[in-house]
Amino acid sequence: MVSGSTVCEGRYPRVAPREVGFFTSRMLLRGGGVAALEAMEGNAARAIEELASVPVDAIAYCCTVSGALRGVVGDRTFCQDMAHRWGIPVTSTMLAATEALRHLNLRRVVVTSPYPDSHHEAERVYLAQCGIEAMAMRGMGLAKAQAYAHVTPEEILRFSLHAWDDAADGLFISCMNFDAMPAVQALEAHLGKPVVTSHAATL
Numbered sequence: 001m002v003s004g005s006t007v008c009e010g011r012y013p014r015v016a017p018r019e020v021g022f023f024t025s026r027m028l029l030r031g032g033g034v035a036a037l038e039a040m041e042g043n044a045a046r047a048i049e050e051l052a053s054v055p056v057d058a059i060a061y062c063c064t065v066s067g068a069l070r071g072v073v074g075d076r077t078f079c080q081d082m083a084h085r086w087g088i089p090v091t092s093t094m095l096a097a098t099e100a101l102r103h104l105n106l107r108r109v110v111v112t113s114p115y116p117d118s119h120h121e122a123e124r125v126y127l128a129q130c131g132i133e134a135m136a137m138r139g140m141g142l143a144k145a146q147a148y149a150h151v152t153p154e155e156i157l158r159f160s161l162h163a164w165d166d167a168a169d170g171l172f173i174s175c176m177n178f179d180a181m182p183a184v185q186a187l188e189a190h191l192g193k194p195v196v197t198s199h200a201a202t203l
Helices: 007-015 034-052 064-086 093-103 117-129 145-149 153-163 181-191 198-202
Strands: 059-061 090-092 108-113 133-139 170-173 195-197
Touching: 007 198, 034 059, 034 064, 034 117, 059 064, 059 093, 064 090, 064 093, 064 117, 090 093, 093 117, 093 170, 093 195, 093 198, 108 117, 108 153, 117 133, 133 153, 153 170, 153 181, 170 181, 181 195, 181 198, 195 198
Parallel strands: 059 090, 108 133, 108 170, 170 195
Antiparallel strands: none
């Protein structure tokens, strides 16, 4: 988990079955931007090793953009290598999200996020590699993880409705530090289309 993330640890225990426990290890993110995320990757193997020592039943790499920056092949290879090394299933948010979108047959999507536009291109390419067209990508232009977490579900709902295109098959709300899960039911009622969030897909 990214060191500045605060949403997952509060949200997941409220939506998962009671017998499911969540344990986290953090990867230090210094500053913002794509370069800082790439540097954070140097902590990934250490963080996974810490969780493997618990031991846990499954590991999720909880950063959407990090997976996108690896690309589909690199992301899948990373997860497979870590799973083989520790004998524990490993997934990433981008692998989980694209699997969810494909399962729902959402081939043309609108993507909303808290990100600056610089974060979107890698996600656009990753989605395309999975046969999914990002018809529109709208970010709030926020620079830091702490700011992402302060956006309320109501604000996410309004922002996503404003970004929506009726020609899309569904909506993907990207970012693991963006509290979108509570907005999904209302969004689906408004749009009449499926909504996938980074949190829901990863869980």
